[in-house]
Amino acid sequence: MAIHEPQGNWWQPLSKDEKIWFILALVWMLVSFLYMPIQHFIGVQNPPSESYRVSAEDFEALIEAQEEKYTVGEENGFPVVRPNPDEPVYLKASMWEWTPVLELEKDKTYKIHLSSVDLVHGFSIQPINLNLMVIPGIDYVVNLKPTSSGDFRILCNEFCGLGHHTMVGKINVI
Amino acid sequence: MSFEKRTCEISGLEIEKNSESMIKLNMATAIIFFAIGGAAGLLVLLTRWPAIHLLPVEWYYRWLTAHGLLALLVWIIFFEVALVHFGSVTLLKSRLAVPILSKITYGLMLGGTLLVVVMVLGGQADVLFTSYVPLQAHPLYYLGIILFAVGSLIAFIHFFINAVVAKKEGEYKRTLPMVSFGIMAASIIGIMSIAHGAAIYIPTFLWSLGIIETIDPSAYRLVWWGLGHTSQQINVCMMVACWYGIAAFLFKAKPASEKLCRSAFVLYILFINVASEHHLLVDPVFSTWHKIVNTSYVMHLAVLASMIHAFAVPASIEMGLRKQGYNNGLFEWLKKAPWGNPAFSATFISIVLFGFLGGTTGVIFGTEQFSIIRHNTWAITGHFHGTVVAGTTIAFMGMAYFLIPVFFKRDLIMPGVAKLQPFVYGTGITILSITMMAAGTFGVPRRHWDYNFSDAPFGYQFDSTVDIFMGLVGIGGLIAVVGGAMFVFVTLGSIFKGNKRA
Ligand code: HEM
Ligand SMILES: [Cu+2]
Ligand SMILES: [Cu+2]
Numbered sequence: 001m002a003i004h005e006p007q008g009n010w011w012q013p014l015s016k017d018e019k020i021w022f023i024l025a026l027v028w029m030l031v032s033f034l035y036m037p038i039q040h041f042i043g044v045q046n047p048p049s050e051s052y053r054v055s056a057e058d059f060e061a062l063i064e065a066q067e068e069k070y071t072v073g074e075e076n077g078f079p080v081v082r083p084n085p086d087e088p089v090y091l092k093a094s095m096w097e098w099t100p101v102l103e104l105e106k107d108k109t110y111k112i113h114l115s116s117v118d119l120v121h122g123f124s125i126q127p128i129n130l131n132l133m134v135i136p137g138i139d140y141v142v143n144l145k146p147t148s149s150g151d152f153r154i155l156c157n158e159f160c161g162l163g164h165h166t167m168v169g170k171i172n173v174i
Numbered sequence: 175m176s177f178e179k180r181t182c183e184i185s186g187l188e189i190e191k192n193s194e195s196m197i198k199l200n201m202a203t204a205i206i207f208f209a210i211g212g213a214a215g216l217l218v219l220l221t222r223w224p225a226i227h228l229l230p231v232e233w234y235y236r237w238l239t240a241h242g243l244l245a246l247l248v249w250i251i252f253f254e255v256a257l258v259h260f261g262s263v264t265l266l267k268s269r270l271a272v273p274i275l276s277k278i279t280y281g282l283m284l285g286g287t288l289l290v291v292v293m294v295l296g297g298q299a300d301v302l303f304t305s306y307v308p309l310q311a312h313p314l315y316y317l318g319i320i321l322f323a324v325g326s327l328i329a330f331i332h333f334f335i336n337a338v339v340a341k342k343e344g345e346y347k348r349t350l351p352m353v354s355f356g357i358m359a360a361s362i363i364g365i366m367s368i369a370h371g372a373a374i375y376i377p378t379f380l381w382s383l384g385i386i387e388t389i390d391p392s393a394y395r396l397v398w399w400g401l402g403h404t405s406q407q408i409n410v411c412m413m414v415a416c417w418y419g420i421a422a423f424l425f426k427a428k429p430a431s432e433k434l435c436r437s438a439f440v441l442y443i444l445f446i447n448v449a450s451e452h453h454l455l456v457d458p459v460f461s462t463w464h465k466i467v468n469t470s471y472v473m474h475l476a477v478l479a480s481m482i483h484a485f486a487v488p489a490s491i492e493m494g495l496r497k498q499g500y501n502n503g504l505f506e507w508l509k510k511a512p513w514g515n516p517a518f519s520a521t522f523i524s525i526v527l528f529g530f531l532g533g534t535t536g537v538i539f540g541t542e543q544f545s546i547i548r549h550n551t552w553a554i555t556g557h558f559h560g561t562v563v564a565g566t567t568i569a570f571m572g573m574a575y576f577l578i579p580v581f582f583k584r585d586l587i588m589p590g591v592a593k594l595q596p597f598v599y600g601t602g603i604t605i606l607s608i609t610m611m612a613a614g615t616f617g618v619p620r621r622h623w624d625y626n627f628s629d630a631p632f633g634y635q636f637d638s639t640v641d642i643f644m645g646l647v648g649i650g651g652l653i654a655v656v657g658g659a660m661f662v663f664v665t666l667g668s669i670f671k672g673n674k675r676a
Contacts, residue, residue, distance in 0.1 A: 002352035002418040002429055002490075003265055010432040017489070018431055025481035029474040036541040037466050045543045049465075051458035076631045097631070120306045120391055122550045122619070126634060129617035131549040133457045135391050136308065140458035153634040155627075157550040157619035159302050161309070162232055165623040168630035 047132065050141040056117040059139065063092045067100060075101050075170065088113055091154075091169075093121040093134045095161055098154045098169025106173050109145040122158030125171070131157060146173040177269045182580050183675070185423060189581070192270040193263035197256045198581050198669075199280060201574065204252035205665050207287070208567075211244030212658040215651070223648035224626065224641065231623045235302065238621060239294045242303035246562060247322070248287050253570045254360070254412050255279060255329045260577070261357030261415065262333045266350070268340035275332045282325030289318030302621060304398065307378065307389045316379035323371045330364035333357065352429060352436065353422065356415030359439040360408045367408065370400035392459045396451075403450035409562055410480070411442055413524065413569040417487045420521040420572055424512065425494025435486050441479035449473035455545035465542065477537055484529050491522075516586075520572030520596035527600060528565030531607055535560060550621075552647075553614025559607040563654075568600060574665055584672030592664045599657025605650025613643040 014022065040046050066081060066089070073080040082103040083089040092099045093116040104110060114123055116136040123132045132140060146152075156167035178191040217237045220228040229237060263270050270276060293299040299311035337358065340346060350358060374397040380386045418435075421427035429435045451468040454460055495507035512518045535557040539548050548554060575592060579585060586592050616637050618625055625644070627634050 002422040002427070004351050005346045005349060006352070006432045012431065012433060014431050014434055018434055018485070021485045022434070022482065025478055025485075029478045029481070032477075032537060032541075033474040036543070039541070039543050040462060040466065043543060045546060046462075047456045047542055047546050049458075049460075049462040078631065119308055120395075124550065124617060124619060126617045127637070129547050129551070129615075131456055131546060131551065133454075133549075135395075135458055137390070138392060138458045153632060155617070155619055155634065157622070158306070159235070159309075159621045162235065162300065164621075165231065165627065166629045166631075168627050168632045168634055170632045 048140070048142050052139045052141070053137060054115055054139040056136065059090070059092065059115045059117060062090045062113075063099065066090050071100070072103065078170075080172070083110065085110055090115075092117060093123070093156070093167075094118050096156065096163035096167035098156075098167065101170045101172065103172045103174060104144075104146050106146050106149045109143055112142045112144050114140045114142060119160045120158050121156050121160050121167070124155040124157040126153045126155055128152070133158065146171075149173045179269075185576075185580050187264055187580060188267045190263055190269045192273040192276070193259045194581055196270065196273075196276040196280070197259045197264070197577070200252050200256035200259070201577065201581070202666070202669055203280075203284065204249050204256065204570075205574065205662060205669075207244050207252060208249040208658070209662045209666075211241055211249055212655060212662070214238075214241035214244060215658075216655045217241075219648060219651040219655070221623070222625075222644070223651075224644050225648070227624075232297065232300065234623045235300055235621075236294055236297065239299065239302050240291065243290060243294070244287075245567075246303070248283075250409055250562070250566060250570070251322075251326050252283065253574075254364075254408065255283070255326065256577075257357055257412055257415070257573070258329050258333050258361060259336075261350075261354040262336035262340070265354045266337065266340040266345050268336065268343065268345045271335045271339040272332065275328055275335070279325045279329040279332070282321045282328070286318045286320070286322030286325060289314055289321065293318060304402070305378070306398075307381070307391050307394045310382055313379060313382040316375055316382055320372075320375050320379060323368050323375065327365065327368045330361040330368070333361040352432060353415050353419040355436055356411055356418060356439055359443050360411035360415065362443050363404060363411060364408045367401050367404035370397055370404060374398050374401060392457065395454060395457060396460070399450045399453040403453060406558075406562065407442055407476070409566040411439065413528070413566040414439075414480075414483045414487070416569040416573045417483070417521055417525060418490075420517055420576060421487055421491045421494065423576060424515070424518055425491055425498070427490035427494035429486050429490050430493070431486070434482055438479035438482040438486075441475050445473070445475040445479075449476055449540075452540040452545070455540075455542050456549045462542075473540060474537075477533070480529075480533060484525065484533075487525060514593050515575075516592045516596050517572045517576040519593075520568050520575065523596050523600040524565055524569035524572065527560060527568065527604060531604060532557065532561030532565050535611065548614060550619060551614035552618045552620050553611045555620045556607045556610030556612075556614060559603055559610065564600065564603045564607060568596060568603075571596060571599070571661055574661075578665060578668050578672075579675070582669050582672065583675045584668050585675065586664060587667040587672050588664050591660050595657055595660040595664060597657075598660060599654055602650050602652070602654025602657050606647055606654055607650075609643045609646040609650055613640055613647065616640045616643075618644070 070081045071079045072082045079100040081100040085108040089110050089112045114134050116134045121134040123134050152171040154169035214237045220226045221234045293315040299315035301309045301311045500507040500510040
């Protein structure tokens with residue numbers, strides 16, 4: 001019994017049932033263990049892994065320079081930026097805004113640099129439901145190729161203080 | 175060695191005096207905090223239910239912090255301290271080696287809890303239970319967590335002191351009984367997780383005092399999850415030990431192969447800690463290979479261990495019941511199982527729900543490809559209400575129904591309510607968990623006060639089916655709250671008012 005010390009030699013070979021189950025479990029584990037790395041190389045739905053250190057001041061400067069160069073309008077108090085697909089694109093998280101509003105062209109690939117200038121935030125594009133962490137001091141590089149046009153929202157899905165629920169940004173794909 | 179003890183007539187266990195009072199104290203304290211944590215869960219639930227939206231924003235986050243801490247940390251770990259005593263003293267027919275250590279544990283954990291609760295509800299720690307830097311709480315909040323952790327560290331170390339003393343005094347010869355072995359594995363994992371805890375909370379405490387200038391937010395997340403994830407494996411290990419224990423007490427069930435089951439516990443010890451990076455799959459900084467080795471290769475060896483237990487426990491129950499004569503056909507044993515005994519039904523429900531609700535979703539969400547479409551959505555909250563609530567909490571409920579008559583020498587009150595309780599709670603949590611996952615599939619964030627985004631610069635409307643899921647989470651949650659309240663009434667009622675046995 002499991003509540004008493006086992007008597008005699010308990011280091012016995014497994015019974016047939018146990019062997020079958022163990023082998024089935026092991027095979028299943030091997031399959032699901034291989035699934036993730038294989039998908040990483042053949043699949044398209046993988047978290048990016050390119051990142052660099054960047055200070056808040058440097059990142060702010062990059063955001064400002066981008067705004068000066070590429071602003072095409074304004075929406076609800078936010079600059080609308082239409083970046084060049086051949087250049088890096090910057091998107092800033094801060095309490096409690098995503099700046100700027102990005103205007104991207106369908107089927108073009110952009111290198112988007114995400115960073116936060118204060119707390120940890122959560123980058124969550126809806127309605128496609130793609131989620132990444134945004135960490136202060138880190139520039140996270142995401143290759144993004146919009147494949148459908150329309151309005152997308154960026155929610156914040158990591159708690160970042162009492163205004164967390166108001167932190168919604170926008171991406172327009174044209 | 176002679177010491178003061180009595181023989182329990184229900185279980186045949188020999189119960190030593192010092193450990194008895196500590197087991198009673200820790201169990202009762204755990205249940206009281208379960209009640210408060212559950213009430214906090216109710217407030218949070220009613221806030222996220224769009225039709226009610228109960229709390230104002232700051233109180234939503236405060237009660238959410240309190241719910242996470244009281245339920246996940248305080249209820250669970252106080253109960254585990256009772257189990258540490260049970261596994262290292264009662265099951266070894268031994269004595270509590272250093273009674274003062276148990277008292278220090280209790281004092282530190284209770285003091286730490288009170289400090290944390292005062293800070294959180296006093297509005298000095300609006301950081302949620304993960305407290306990701308650079309969010310900052312009052313230094314006393316971190317101090318409270320540290321006191322609590324030191325208390326539980328002492329309890330886990332005490333396991334080994336007790337076990338060594340019992341061996342010296344000849345209470346067991348070669349190895350621990352399997353249930354104690356599982357609790358030992360949990361204690362080892364406990365010590366490992368608190369090492370991570372020290373590595374992160376002590377610097378953070380110093381930072382909140384202004385002694386350390388900055389804490390790297392990425393490094394914080396890595397080390398914090400070394401604590402946060404590893405400590406979940408304490409819970410899994412303790413839960414599995416309870417499964418084996420209840421099977422043995424009720425059915426004299428014997429694990430078919432001690433060798434396989436013990437090896438499975440060793441797999442937990444070796445591999446679970448490193449799997450913690452599945453919380454960081456969509457973080458920058460960590461390389462792809464780092465993530466693959468950590469969460470794919472290593473994690474599955476721990477899952478393999480769960481698969482072994484998931485076979486061994488039901489198989490041993492089946493063999494026990496077949497020995498009692500329920501031997502017709504494939505499933506007579508299952509039909510004739512004592513469904514009216516809440517210790518059994520809770521254990522069975524815990525096994526099934528942990529496997530199908532918590533375990534499977536954990537393996538799925540733990541891949542890079544799924545993490546990117548589920549991370550920080552409500553699907554994650556749904557997943558861990560399937561593990562730590564449907565699995566661990568319900569297993570502990572079953573254990574509580576068994577241990578209360580043994581240790582308090584009182585009968586359970588309201589047996590009719592007790593009989594239904596695991597089913598009500600299990601049903602509620604199942605609905606809550608599944609519908610949270612469904613809402614998360616559409617991107618509904620966790621830890622979010624207003625999923626209608628009415629104060630945001632850009633509005634957003636989720637797919638309209640999400641409204642149905644939000645309502646169903648509310649209904650499932652209410653059923654769970656009723657089930658939780660039934661548990662609290664029956665157990666606390668029995669502890670204080672149950673019929674006394676001689
Ligand atoms: C009466 C039963 C329960 C109900 C109705 C309930 C409900 C909830 C709800 C609605 C949330 C909020 C999710 C959000 O807004 O993002 C939540 C979070 C949580 N619950 Fe529960 N819960 C219950 C029991 C438990 C138990 C027993 C535990 C632990 C053993 C637990 C652990 C947690 C944790 C760790 C969180 C996450 C907190 C955070 O994101 O910071 N819950 N629960
Ligand atoms: Cu944010
Ligand atoms: Cu946020």
